[in-house]
Amino acid sequence: MVQSDLARELDIDRFGVEAVLFKALDDFMAEQQYSPDSLIEVLHRGQEMFGYLREDVLKYVARKLSVPLARVYGVATFYHLFHLKPHGKYEILVCMGTACYVRGAERIISALESQLGVKMGETTNDGLFTLICARCIGACGIAPAVKVGTDVHGKVEAKKVRRMLRKYEGK
Amino acid sequence: MAEFQRLHCFLCTGSGCVAAGAFDVRDKLREELEKHGLSEEIDIIDTGCAGLCERGPRMNVWPDEIYYAQLQTKDIPKLVEEHFLKGRPYEPCRMTDTVSGDIIASEMDFQFLSKQRRIVLENCGVVNPEHIEEYIARDGYLALGKVLCELQPADVLAEIKKSGLRGRGGAGFPTGLKWQLLHDAPGDTKYIVCNADEGDPGAFMDRSVLEGDPHRVIEAMAIKGYATGASKGFIYCRAEYALAILRLNIALKQARSYGLLGKNLFERGFDFDIEIRVGAGAFVCGEETALMQSIEGHRGHPMPRPPFPTQKGLWGKPTSINNVETYANIPWIIRQGGEAYAAIGTEKSKGTKVFALAGNVRNTGLIEVPMGITLREIVFGIGGGIVEDRAFKAAQAGGPSGGCIPAEHLDTPLDYESLTGLGAILGSGGLIIMDETSCMVDVARFFMEFCVDESCGKCVPCRAGTRQIWQLLTTICNGEAVMEDLDRLEKLCLMMRDMSLCGLGMTAANPVLSTLRHFRHEYEAHIKDKRCPAGVCRKLVTFSIAKEKCTGCGVCSRNCPVDTIFKMDGERKYHIVQDACIKCGSCFDVCNFDAVNKE
Numbered sequence: 001m002v003q004s005d006l007a008r009e010l011d012i013d014r015f016g017v018e019a020v021l022f023k024a025l026d027d028f029m030a031e032q033q034y035s036p037d038s039l040i041e042v043l044h045r046g047q048e049m050f051g052y053l054r055e056d057v058l059k060y061v062a063r064k065l066s067v068p069l070a071r072v073y074g075v076a077t078f079y080h081l082f083h084l085k086p087h088g089k090y091e092i093l094v095c096m097g098t099a100c101y102v103r104g105a106e107r108i109i110s111a112l113e114s115q116l117g118v119k120m121g122e123t124t125n126d127g128l129f130t131l132i133c134a135r136c137i138g139a140c141g142i143a144p145a146v147k148v149g150t151d152v153h154g155k156v157e158a159k160k161v162r163r164m165l166r167k168y169e170g171k
Numbered sequence: 172m173a174e175f176q177r178l179h180c181f182l183c184t185g186s187g188c189v190a191a192g193a194f195d196v197r198d199k200l201r202e203e204l205e206k207h208g209l210s211e212e213i214d215i216i217d218t219g220c221a222g223l224c225e226r227g228p229r230m231n232v233w234p235d236e237i238y239y240a241q242l243q244t245k246d247i248p249k250l251v252e253e254h255f256l257k258g259r260p261y262e263p264c265r266m267t268d269t270v271s272g273d274i275i276a277s278e279m280d281f282q283f284l285s286k287q288r289r290i291v292l293e294n295c296g297v298v299n300p301e302h303i304e305e306y307i308a309r310d311g312y313l314a315l316g317k318v319l320c321e322l323q324p325a326d327v328l329a330e331i332k333k334s335g336l337r338g339r340g341g342a343g344f345p346t347g348l349k350w351q352l353l354h355d356a357p358g359d360t361k362y363i364v365c366n367a368d369e370g371d372p373g374a375f376m377d378r379s380v381l382e383g384d385p386h387r388v389i390e391a392m393a394i395k396g397y398a399t400g401a402s403k404g405f406i407y408c409r410a411e412y413a414l415a416i417l418r419l420n421i422a423l424k425q426a427r428s429y430g431l432l433g434k435n436l437f438e439r440g441f442d443f444d445i446e447i448r449v450g451a452g453a454f455v456c457g458e459e460t461a462l463m464q465s466i467e468g469h470r471g472h473p474m475p476r477p478p479f480p481t482q483k484g485l486w487g488k489p490t491s492i493n494n495v496e497t498y499a500n501i502p503w504i505i506r507q508g509g510e511a512y513a514a515i516g517t518e519k520s521k522g523t524k525v526f527a528l529a530g531n532v533r534n535t536g537l538i539e540v541p542m543g544i545t546l547r548e549i550v551f552g553i554g555g556g557i558v559e560d561r562a563f564k565a566a567q568a569g570g571p572s573g574g575c576i577p578a579e580h581l582d583t584p585l586d587y588e589s590l591t592g593l594g595a596i597l598g599s600g601g602l603i604i605m606d607e608t609s610c611m612v613d614v615a616r617f618f619m620e621f622c623v624d625e626s627c628g629k630c631v632p633c634r635a636g637t638r639q640i641w642q643l644l645t646t647i648c649n650g651e652a653v654m655e656d657l658d659r660l661e662k663l664c665l666m667m668r669d670m671s672l673c674g675l676g677m678t679a680a681n682p683v684l685s686t687l688r689h690f691r692h693e694y695e696a697h698i699k700d701k702r703c704p705a706g707v708c709r710k711l712v713t714f715s716i717a718k719e720k721c722t723g724c725g726v727c728s729r730n731c732p733v734d735t736i737f738k739m740d741g742e743r744k745y746h747i748v749q750d751a752c753i754k755c756g757s758c759f760d761v762c763n764f765d766a767v768n769k770e
Contacts, residue, residue, distance in 0.1 A: 039468035040451050044410065071469075078470040078627075079451030081410055097372030098567060098603045099529035101617055107755035111732035114753060135454065135621060136372035137411055139190050140529035140601075142224060152190035158755040159730035 021049050022060060029064050036067045039075055043082055052086045080134075088123045088130040090168050092116075093147040097136030100144035104158070108144055109133065111158040115165060128169065176214040178255065181231045183296060185220030185382055186375075186414055187536070188227030192243065196228050199244040203251040213255055216305075219383015221296025223283055223536040226266065231296075238275050240266035269533040269555040283534045286553050288515065290523050291376075291499040292539045295383035300418050303425040306386040312431055314505035315390050318397055319437040327398035328354060331501070333509030335521035340366055340457075340494030341572065341598045341674070343520075343587040349491055352481040353399040356489035361401035364485070364492040365392055366462060367408040367415070370454035371570035372621065374601035376525040377495035379537050381408070381415035384499070385422035389445060391498035393432065394505060396443040399491065404445040407462055410452060419447055454571075454625035458673045459492045461627065472629045473673035494599070496525055516542035520586035520597075530567075530603040531558050540585075547581040550604055561606040565689070569598025571618045571625075572678035574685025575611065594685035596678070610707035611690040612697055616644040618682040626675065633676030636667040640683060647694060649710040650701040657694060661687060706769050709754045713770055716758075718744050720766035727758035727767065 028045050032038035042065065046057050053076050062069040076082045094100075094109050109120065112131055116124050123130040139145040142154030146164070153164055180200070184193050197215060204210045221229055226240040237260045239250070250261040266275045269283075278284045289295075298305035306312070318327055332347030353361060365388060369377040381388065392404045408416055423445055426432040434442050448466050450456050456465045460474040463485050484490020500522060504512045513521045520542040526549065529535045533555035540549065546566055550556070557563050565575040568585075574595035576583070583589050590597050605614065619641040628634045643660050646652040664680035664687075671677045687694065696702050703711040716727070716736075723743035728736040735751035736758060738744070747758070759767045 035468075037466070037468040040465065041449065044449065044451065074470050075468070079453050081452035096621075098570065098601065098617070099373050099535075101372075102530050102603060102605055102609050102614070104756075107753070107757075110753035111755055114733040114751075134411065134452075135370065135625070136374075139187055140224070140373055140375055140527055140535065142187055142190055142227070143529060143535075145190065152186075154187075154190050157757070158732045159757040159761065161732050 025049060025057070025060070026064065029061075034065055036065050039065060039067065039072065040079070043072075043076055047082060053082055053084050055084075086123070089128050090130070090149040091147075092129050092131050093137065094131070094133045095137045095139065095143070095145045095147070096133045097140060097143070099140035100136075103143045105144040107158045108146065108156055108161060111161045112146075115161055129165075177212040178214070178235065179233045180213065180215045181218045181221070181233065181296060182215055183219070183221045183227060183229040184217040185224065185227075185295075185379055187220065187224030188229060189414070191227040191241075193228035195244050196230075196242045196247065199247040200251070203247055204255070207251060207256055209251070209255055216299050217301070218297060219295040219300050220292075220379035220537055222287075222292075222538060223534055225533075225535040229266070232260075235260070236277060238266040239264045282552050283536075283538070283555065286544075286548065287539050288523050288541050289539050290503045290512075290515075291380060291496055291525050292383070292537065293503070294387065295379060295537075298384065300383050300385055301421050303386060303422065303429060306384070310506060311386055311502070312390055314502040315393050315397075315431065316437055318394050318505060319439045319441060324354060324398045324400065327394065327505070330505060330509045331398070334500075334504045334512035335509075335516075335519075336497065336500055336504065336512065337520065337587065338494060339496035339500075339524070339600070341569070341596065343597065346493065346497055349481075349493070350395060350399050352479075353401065353489055353491035356481050358489055360403075360488045361399060362485045362488055362490040363392060363395050363399065363401045363404045364459075364462065364466070364490060365404065365406040365498055366457065366459070366492050366494045367406055367412070368450050368457045368462060369409060369412075369495070369599065370457045370625075371572075371599045371601050373529055373567070373570055373603045374527045374599040376527055376537055376600055378412050378415050380495050380499050380525075381412065382418055385415075385419045386426065387502055388419075388495055388498045389422055389426050389432065391501035392445060393436065393443045394501055395491075395493070395498070397441055401491075402442045402444070404443065405448050405466055405485070406445060407448045407450060407456070407466055410449045416447065416449060423447070453627070454621070455627045455673070455675050458675055460673065462492065463490060470627070472627050473675070475672060496600070517584060517586045519588055524585070524597065524600055526600045526602045528554055528602050528604070531561070531606045531608070532556070532604040533558055542586045543584040545582050545584055546576060549585070549602065550581070554604065557604065557606045561608065563604070564607055564609060565605050565611065567595075567603040567605060567614065567682075568601070569596035569681070570601045571621050572596060572674065572681055573598045573601075574681045575605075575614070575689060577689040594681065594688055596681070608705055608707070610648075610703050610705035611686045611693045612644065612647055613703075613705075613707045615683045615686045616641065616648055619644055619679070622675070622679040626679070630670075630672040630676060632667050632670040633672070633679065636663060636671070636676070637679055639663055640667070640680065644683070647697050648703075648708040650697055650703075650708070652698045654695075654698055656698070657687070657691075712754055713749065714747055714752060714754060714756070714759060715768050715770070716745055716747060717766050717768055720764050721745055722764055722766070724763070726761050726763065730757045730761045732757060 058072050062072040146153045146156045228242045230239045253259050253261040275281045336346040337343040453471045455461045456471040458473050461471040465471040480490045525539045622637045623641050626633045626637050667680050721744040735748045
């Protein structure tokens with residue numbers, strides 16, 4: 001897993017990664033006055049820092065916000081953007097909005113799946129890519145769109161998928 | 172920077188253009204201007220979405236009125252030298268008409284722009300969304316000032332009612348009435364919410380407004396706060412819209428520092444502030460009761476109504492929710508008057524509507540047109556017709572809650588009532604144009620799959636119904652269904668519509684019902700003939716290479732993403748190994764000799 005940028009900024013040498021991250025998450029919750037209303041924001045921040053929502057992170061959030069763990073788990077599993085398993089270095093997000101769909105997004109998924117040797121939602125063995133789909137990233141004008149990491153690729157074609165991935169494999 | 176610049180370059184930085192590399196183009200432009208010592212004379216302005224996302228990154232140069240499209244960093248040195256230094260527009264990058272191929276000299280020449288009427292998007296593509304001064308220069312916050320200094324809340328409500336504005340989020344509830352209900356609700360604490368959880372696949376107008384003109388929404392919310400007696404507003408935005416959230420935050424900060432949000436606005440004793448809440452990816456949160464649950468940090472489960480949000484909303488207090496586009500109309504209505512707004516549009520649907528035009532049409536992007544325009548004008552006028560001159564089959568309006576409008580209804584005026592009559596809805600305004608290469612059964616299945624994923628699971632008709640319908644549609648797509656399945660499908664759809672708890676379940680069957688109504692023959696072809704007329708349903712399609720036509724050039728093999736096209740031993744012809752074929756159709760698309768058959 002890549003360490004998040006936030007972790008790098010913090011004073012890791014003194015406290016160790018874990019303690020610093022939990023402290024930073026606690027600071028964020030303090031800003032929200034430990035209000036249970038801010039649960040979704042807190043989970044967003046937690047995922048950003050830890051890479052994914054680990055069990056101990058969920059427990060920590062539940063205790064600090066004084067809400068039952070069941071509710072925290074319920075929210076974490078309800079929303080699509082939260083994930084409880086680690087993701088690869090690059091997330092490949094295939095837009096499955098209507099515009100992308102009628103312009104062939106499904107073919108692109110098939111091509112990606114066979115290229116990467118994983119199914120939708122899975123991570124490659126080398127931990128480089130996680131293949132996920134989204135319901136419309138709002139780039140309908142350049143459909144079909146695929147987002148790799150933070151780069152958006154527009155007008156993707158099945159035959160060009162291989163070339164698109166090569167750019168990230170070398171890094 | 173000099174006070175006056177010789178030229179202004181409006182560079183679109185909406186998500187579409189950013190994806191196409193607008194920021195790289197901007198940096199290169201700055202670098203080149205610096206190199207030629209032109210930085211003082213020529214200003215580059217980052218604007219919001221100017222429409223026509225298909226051909227981003229776009230840049231308009233004023234006052235020359237030169238439109239550039241599909242700019243790439245490698246073009247920039249030449250462009251700066253030719254246009255900015257020598258005064259000759261750089262021809263290779265100028266925008267051309269999609270149909271005729273002529274260079275576009277003025278907005279009036281180009282159908283995509285000339286047929287539009289911009290109210291909601293009047294500032295998109297014109298102002299820099301990160302500078303409040305530019306919004307103010309375009310009469311921004313004038314409406315708020317007028318409301319606070321000259322009008323009583325009742326006058327504001329009367330003006331909105333006069334305009335005939337109806338909710339742009341889908342249901343079309345009269346906005347004035349909605350505000351009146353909140354105004355009349357008892358209690359001191361009231362909340363207003365802006366619904367920016369634009370989950371409809373294929374709709375991106377809310378994002379473009381927030382990215383291109385965020386102050387407009389802030390101003391409108393403050394006006395609503397004053398008119399209804401609320402002093403706190405929330406904007407609930409999808410987490411996917413990172414750029415919109417960023418620009419909203421900048422805008423809120425600027426508005427506060429200018430005293431346009433916060434305590435005692437315009438020294439009239441009115442307090443108002445706005446907080447942004449970010450979603451986490453759930454379509455159902457676009458439903459108002461689910462949205463309120465999500466703001467409170469819960470799972471986005473809808474609640475039965477009554478009590479309605481105006482009686483018991485956020486934290487049990489009266490709450491009123493409007494969509495981004497609805498808000499974006501408000502400042503114009505206050506400035507120009509409700510009557511001016513009511514003069515646009517049809518008898519029951521007033522004003523303009525923003526559509527996100529996408530799919531297989533030449534000009535895709537965001538358009539704003541008067542209500543009542545016909546679909547034909549949009550597709551063949553503004554849209555420039557279907558790509559590769561294929562035949563128009565249907566327009567999908569309203570996303571997963573909407574339906575398909577077939578070719579025989581191309582001349583129907585687009586407004587709330589006539590679309591409902593056709594089994595579609597105006598909805599949020601996503602308009603996906605489909606041609607003969609789209610299979611209507613597959614489209615219905617696509618939307619149902621969406622609803623299976625997005626059903627929150629609270630009520631049985633929606634949770635189980637969507638799955639059952641999806642399975643039936645899948646068997647039809649696979650050519651394994653019988654004719655009785657069509658009746659069963661229809662019955663299930665009607666049951667879901669009548670029995671579901673919230674709007675998601677009630678409307679989830681619309682795409683199926685409308686395709687059954689207008690394209691029943693396609694369903695029958697799948698069932699009776701085991702054939703997909705559009706050649707989309709994969710179980711019913713195979714690709715093969717005709718030996719007599721194959722020249723052995725190998726372009727199909729090179730382009731096959733799964734490497735399943737091989738040359739036979741001792742022969743110069745290629746053939747497809749069917750086991751591994753994913754039926755992507757790449758070989759069909761690239762073959763220059765029509766040697767690939769699709770059956």
